[in-house]
Amino acid sequence: MELPLLHLALVGTPNSGKTSLFNALTGSRQKVANYPGVTVERKEGFFVTPQGRQVSVVDLPGTYSLRGRSPDEEITRDFVLGKASGETVPDLVLCVADSTNLRLTIRLLLELKRTGRPMVLVLNMFDIAARRGITVDVERLAKELGLPVVTSIAVRKGGTADLLKLTDEISAKLAAEAEANSWRALSVAELRATQREADRIIADCVSLPARPDTWTARIDAVVLHPVGGLLVLTLILFVMFQAVFAWAQPAMDVLKSGFDALGELVQATLPDGLLQSFLQNGVISGVGSVIVFLPQIILIFLFILLLEDFGYMARAAFLMDRIMGGAGLHGRAFIPLLSSFACAIPGIMATRVIDNKRDRLTTILIAPLMTCSARIPVYTLIISAFIPAKDVWGFINLQGLVMFGLYAAGIASALAVSFLIKFFMLRDYAPAPFMLELPDYKMPRLKSIVIGIYTRAKMFLVRAGTTIFSMMVLIWFLASFPQPPVGATEPAIDFSLAAMIGKALEPLLAPVGFNWQIAVALIPGMAAREVAVAALGTVYAIEGGKEAAEQIGQVLATKWSLATALSMLAWYIFAPQCASTLAVIRRETGSWTWMAVTFAYMLVLAYAASLLTYNVAVALGAG
Amino acid sequence: MTDTNDTRPHMPLGLAKRGYTGVIQHLSAREAGSALSDIELESRLIELGFVEGARVEVLHEGLVGRDPIAVRVDSITIAVRRREAMAIIVA
Ligand SMILES: Nc1nc2c(ncn2[C@@H]2O[C@H](COP(=O)(O)OP(=O)(O)OP(=O)(O)O)[C@@H](O)[C@H]2O)c(=O)[nH]1
Ligand SMILES: [Mg+2]
Secondary structure: OOOOOEEEEEEEOOOOOHHHHHHHHHOOOOOOOOOOOOOOOOEEEEEEOOOOOEEEEEEOOOOOOOOOOOHHHHHHHHHHOOOOOOOOOOOEEEEEEEOOOOHHHHHHHHHHHOOOOOEEEEEEOHHHHHHHOOEEOHHHHHHHHOOOEEEOOOOOOOOOHHHHHHHHHHHHOOOOOOOOOOOOOOOHHHHHHHHHHHHHHHHHHEEOOOOOOHHHHHHHHHHOOOOHHHHHHHHHHHHHHHHHHHOOHHHHHHHHHHHHHHHHHHHHHOOOOHHHHHHHHHHHHHHHHHHOOHHHHHHHHHHHHHHHHHOHHHHHHHHHHHHHHOOOOOHHHHHHHHHOOOOHHHHHHHHHHOOOHHHHHHHHHHHHHOOOOOHHHHHHHHHHHHOOOOEEOOOEEHHHHHHHHHHHHHHHHHHHHHHHHHHHHOOOOOOOOOEEEOOOOOOOOHHHHHHHHHHHHHHHHHHHHHHHHHHHHHHHHHHHOOOOOOOOOOOHHHHOHHHHHHHHHHHHHHHHOOOHHHHHHHOHHHOOOHHHHHHHHHHHHHHHHHHOOOOHHHHHHHHOOHHHHHHHHHHHHHOOOOHHHHHHHHHHHOOHHHHHHHHHHHHHHHHHHHHHHHHHHHHOOOO | OOOOOOOOOOEEHHHOOOOOEEEEEEEOHHHHOOOOOHHHHHHHHHHOOOOOOOEEEEEEEOOHHHOOEEEEEOOEEEEEOHHHHOOEEEO
């Protein structure tokens, strides 16, 4: 007989390894990192138990209670209580605990018991507990709690075998067990009572050696030092941005010459004509010019992944809390903002951990000002074309320094905007509390880093192959048609639709020093920032005709003034050139207004910044 | 729980210096002047393990106004602002 699907839910305090367990059970690759609040969405996956039972398992955001104080915690509460619309209540709740730190989970578990759902306590991270000399009397704990207890090591192969076996045993006799839900929000006295009860149970069943993680203490002595800690943080960010520029170069050169060779091959083998132009100008000069930046994107992700896995993110939030508070930002905003260096979309999603609505909204509004990885191609292209690659003070690469400056400008303007929001809009603002668990450091796991990078690189390439490619086809078409009349002497592109559109927009952008080619590139650049690079590549390649085997960077160096280049950099610090980010803002704030506000304020800032930059640069003789 | 610090004066954790160790005597959310309601603040503190009898140690402090503080509560480390820590009375 085919048994019905068994529904499991993973519930537990933040950072206890729920997602790791989910990945281990289902073979998924959901994001895992060493700080509280990584998962902010509900994710379902499937697996089959050793005895062949079909199981659905849902990974949920971590929470300390079922009160649901922030949007992510509400997701967990609603799912466990069966409030989420169209959802079945889980048949079995797996309460996942960090075995080195049972107090808060056992309290949560005592609260969860009131929901009446059948439950299992999973003592995860049992390897770390064993290493620290923590011993748990599993049988006694199960008896005290009145439910099955099983140990697990989510990140080790076979580390979930016991859990799988138990799932089979339990699923056989489940139906009888479910009880009525008697949960309601706990009073302070009840909370206290559950914590007392939890502490009593732990005292009875767990022996803790007086040996905290000495490594964590040693590292924190430096990393959380009031002054030293901030220096370390600055140094980390500085090295990160320098590295993006300096270390990625060799790999980028290889890719670049690869695309050059490909272009030459196309030119040599295909007859002149539309197909040759499409492949050479549209695909290779366009999409190729974006793919070249893959090494830089991988590097920035590598840095962020390492910091996340190591356990540094929560520390950085601690260091920055009061400093960001001066600008009206909450300490919890730091992690979403730092992830926005990779991409604003997960950054904006991550703001779900911020419980105060205003703090969350401010963070969402400024997250797109953080220099995301899609700006890297634009910045790099212009910097390498216009900024000499010399060293300053002997060891700092000038190009890297400019890059760092652009990141700094993004951060500074984000803080300034947040300050203005606090000052003008939210005057009666009372700072919401900052409370954050600082997890023990963990050695970053090679496998999870590799998977993380692989997923991100794949996303980038898929985007290059879809969004960017389709934009390129459009631009190539606009820039190639209509074809010039026979006997025309001007470059063919002057007769095209692209030139018409660009020239119509030119008067609007002339004050900031943009020519019509840039105007054409900015419009498809709304879909994604990198598209602008590809679009410039295509437009200039078509304009240059067959001789233009040159790299787009070299073309820009001859066609643009320094003032135009700087103005373009200033534009990209602010411009809202990303449709997906705007869509996520709309979804997360639940309002078109905030999306429109973001778009408008960024556009105004971009124009103003470019106007200023261009005119100052021209006045200084860079026109 | 046995309290070995009976002789020490009670004080809010929010005033403790780095290196301070003590035991939580009680919670008094009214004293804190937090943006949260008393009940909410007390609930959150309890959910993070700040209950009577727990051992606390102030491990680190921030730069601006020595705020926030990183507190060891039994087996975990929690960052809180001094304002909220005023609600935790220790000795
Ligand atoms: N050594 C060891 N590390 C683990 C184990 N399980 C998880 N981890 C690590 O613990 C950290 C947190 O894991 P996650 O799976 O992201 O935790 P989570 O419960 O999903 O966290 P949130 O989504 O923030 O609630 C990561 O650094 C994992 O690599 C384990 O069994 N052993
Ligand atoms: Mg998770």
